[in-house]
Amino acid sequence: MSPVTVRDLPNALHDDGAFVRRLAGRRPAAFLDYDGVLTPIVDRPEDAVMSDSMRDTVRALATRCPVCVVSGRDRAVVQRLMGLDDLVVAGSHGFDIWSPRIGTIPDNPAAGFEGLIASVTGRVLAEVGTIPGVKVEPKRAAVAVHYRLATDSGREQVAALVRQLLAEQPDRLKVTPGKMVYELQPKIDWNKGRAVCFLMDVLGLDSPDVVPLYLGDDITDEDAFRALRGRGIGILVGRPDDPEVAGRATDAEFVLASTGEVEQFLTRLGR
Known part of the structure; x- marks a missing residue:
């Protein structure tokens, strides 16, 4: 399927149950970018602290289904900004992966660099x-x-x-x-898409009854959207009138307009 723009995508919250039909009763596994998804984009990166309500939403969701945070930031920085240390986190675009059950996952594609x-x-x-x-x-x-x-x-x-x-x-x-x-x-063949596929395998989520969902807002998230085509669902977070998103082709299949809609979506997903 050819990439489309954000204006072409159905909304995962509001478009006549289209997203629910895609789940078809299967178990979701949520892979979440941090900046622009779990917290709004801010002028200074160090100010992107997760809100209390979003933290509670993510924590509640994690009791119902697997939740992994996949970020370009270093893992320790993401954990500090979230105020959570009991989720799977893939930091540095998946170069640094940690699980509360396994600990640091040792496969490091950047070794030697x-x-x-x-x-x-x-x-x-x-x-x-x-x-x-x-x-x-x-x-x-x-x-x-x-x-x-x-x-x-x-x-x-x-x-x-x-x-x-x-x-x-x-x-x-x-x-x-x-x-x-x-x-x-x-310059190695590694990105958020490769990291998500690796995590699905390591965490035992690569099975027909699991639907991996990836929520992202940036160009780097397109690798994950492409990787999940045919096996999961990519959700682009961004407004059609945002110049950093509007003209970009995307491989996502649904859209959420803001971090506020993300919070509503994750709340509904955890019910």
Whole structure:
């Protein structure tokens, strides 16, 4: 099936029971992005703290079905912002996976790239880290450069450095774009979609009676939407009038307009 835009998607809450029919009595397993899904996008990444009501909703859902949080942020950061430490969390786009039952899941596709990431992080901090409005976020297997609050000149400096780093390491480094952020990662075949499929296998969720649901809002979540085509359901979180979402082709099958609708949806799913 060809990708569509957010305007073409039925709403998972409001469109005449279309989502409920897709479940067809099977058990859901919820895979949830963090920023833009469980908490609104904010100007400063460190301010994206989960609300008490969303925390209660997610905690209640986890008593009814498997819940996994899949984020570009480092796992420990996600756990701190959520105020929850008893959920499966795949941090750093799945490079760092932890389960309360298993502990750290040892399969680390970024092994051997530690020196590269440390070097790139140092360059980014030194060359753009002091630009007003730029926030550098070192991660276990990547470095993210947020530029939402930067001027046009500052954004161009960041973009120029990213282009330079990719030109210097074309076989070892890649960039994953997001909402006002560049994330520099090892150039390996790993993403949120691969992480979700890996988790389904590890957690015993790859069976016909389970429907994996993935809720995401960003470009990086499209890998998970594609991975679940034909076996699960992708739900894009975003408004049709949001310029960061509206014109983007998506492989999701349903939409929720806001984190408020996400909370309503998860509450209903947990009943």
